[in-house]
Amino acid sequence: MSTNPFLDPTLVHGDLYRGNDRLADRTHALHRAKISGSNVADTIAHLLAARVPRGAVVLDIGCGRGTTTLRLADRLRPRQLVAVDASTALLDTTRDRLGHANARGSVVCSDFHHLPLPDKVADAAVAAFCLYHSPTPATAVAEIARCLRPGGTAVLVTKSLDSYAELDHLVHAAGLDLGAINRSSLYESFHSGNLHAIAATNLAVIDVQHEEHVFHFVDPTHLARYLTTTPKYRIPLTGGIPALAATLRQRLSAPPYMTRSTVSYAVAVRP
Numbered sequence: 001m002s003t004n005p006f007l008d009p010t011l012v013h014g015d016l017y018r019g020n021d022r023l024a025d026r027t028h029a030l031h032r033a034k035i036s037g038s039n040v041a042d043t044i045a046h047l048l049a050a051r052v053p054r055g056a057v058v059l060d061i062g063c064g065r066g067t068t069t070l071r072l073a074d075r076l077r078p079r080q081l082v083a084v085d086a087s088t089a090l091l092d093t094t095r096d097r098l099g100h101a102n103a104r105g106s107v108v109c110s111d112f113h114h115l116p117l118p119d120k121v122a123d124a125a126v127a128a129f130c131l132y133h134s135p136t137p138a139t140a141v142a143e144i145a146r147c148l149r150p151g152g153t154a155v156l157v158t159k160s161l162d163s164y165a166e167l168d169h170l171v172h173a174a175g176l177d178l179g180a181i182n183r184s185s186l187y188e189s190f191h192s193g194n195l196h197a198i199a200a201t202n203l204a205v206i207d208v209q210h211e212e213h214v215f216h217f218v219d220p221t222h223l224a225r226y227l228t229t230t231p232k233y234r235i236p237l238t239g240g241i242p243a244l245a246a247t248l249r250q251r252l253s254a255p256p257y258m259t260r261s262t263v264s265y266a267v268a269v270r271p
Contacts, residue, residue: 005231006133006186016231017087023065026229029222030215033259037213040128040263041068044155045075047267048124051153055079056123061112061144062086062130066094072126073103081105082122084115112140120149128157131198137190138201145202148270156199160192160210160262161185167227167259174251176244177233186232192264203268210264216256220248223257 005011017023045068052058056078060069063083073081083094083105091107098105110116112130125144131137144154162185171180185191190198192210199205217223224244227233237244 004184004186004188007135007189011231012133013086017090020065020089020093022229023090025225027065027067029217029226029229032222033215033217033226035214035216037211037261037263040157041071043211043265044068044126044128044157045071047155047265048072048126048153049075051267052076052078052124057121058082059084059117059122059125059144059147061115061125061127061140062133063094063107064090064129066090066097068126068128069094069105070097070101070103073098073101073105076124078123082117083107084110084112086111113143115143115147117147119146120152122147123149123152125152125154126157127154129159131156132158132187132190135189138198141198142202145270150270152270154199154203154266154268154270156195156266156268158190158192158195158264159187160264161187163187163261164230164259167223167230167257168232170223170248170252170257171227171233171235174248176235176237176247180233183232192262195264195266199266199268202270204271205266205268207267208264209267210262213261213263215259215261217259219255220245220252223248223255 054077057080058072058078060083063069063085069083085091088109091109095107125148131140134140168180171177196205196208224241
């Protein structure tokens with residue numbers, strides 16, 4: 001079993017995504033903290049808009065809570081939109097959000113290493129912030145390529161190895177997890193540095209873009225809300241967010257607390 005929580009199948013299929021709340025809390029805390037960097041779902045839709053015809057079949061692999069799915073539905077107006085995720089709870093959220101937005105789409109519960117879809121079925125596919133959960137991401141890319149029609153476009157999105165590294169030092173400085181600064185990146189399997197090479201195993205890469213995102217956590221409670229959703233740290237503190245915030249307030253300098261992440265996009269086609 002991997003020591004990286006993002007590569008531990010027990011966690012990935014258990015506490016991390018069994019329910020909707022943890023990912024929702026993590027996303028909300030980050031969005032509130034973000035002061036620089038484009039909207040990822042908007043960027044993905046923009047990258048595909050010039051390459052995908054109206055009436056296309058589009059796949060959103062590892063759709064999570066469906067934020068990108070909704071943006072694809074609105075921007076691309078596909079004939080068929082299929083959201084795929086291994087978490088039934090996240091798929092339920094995606095289905096509900098599509099319904100509330102009156103957006104046509106269907107959901108499929110599946111591991112992205114074995115997609116239950118025909119060969120050459122899709123004009124486009126997105127895999128955003130999910131392939132770093134695979135110990136063999138090239139296998140998942142091969143499945144995505146199999147499902148694309150020749151000339152079909154894939155957009156693969158990930159983060160840099162050093163994303164949020166400043167938080168490792170804050171957690172260490174607060175004495176909450178002395179191993180934080182030495183622990184491997186959550187994104188070690190699929191990251192900005194190997195994105196091109198892995199995508200190129202089964203697709204023809206036509207563009208790779210990198211963008212820095214900057215985050216300011218405005219107070220200890222805001223930072224604590226994010227840290228409690230992050231499986232990288234081993235914080236033994238009891239008492240929940242209030243206790244964690246009190247410890248951060250006592251042991252760290254005054255806020256805001258800044259961190260960065262590089263978001264990387266590969267645009268590739270099936271030859």
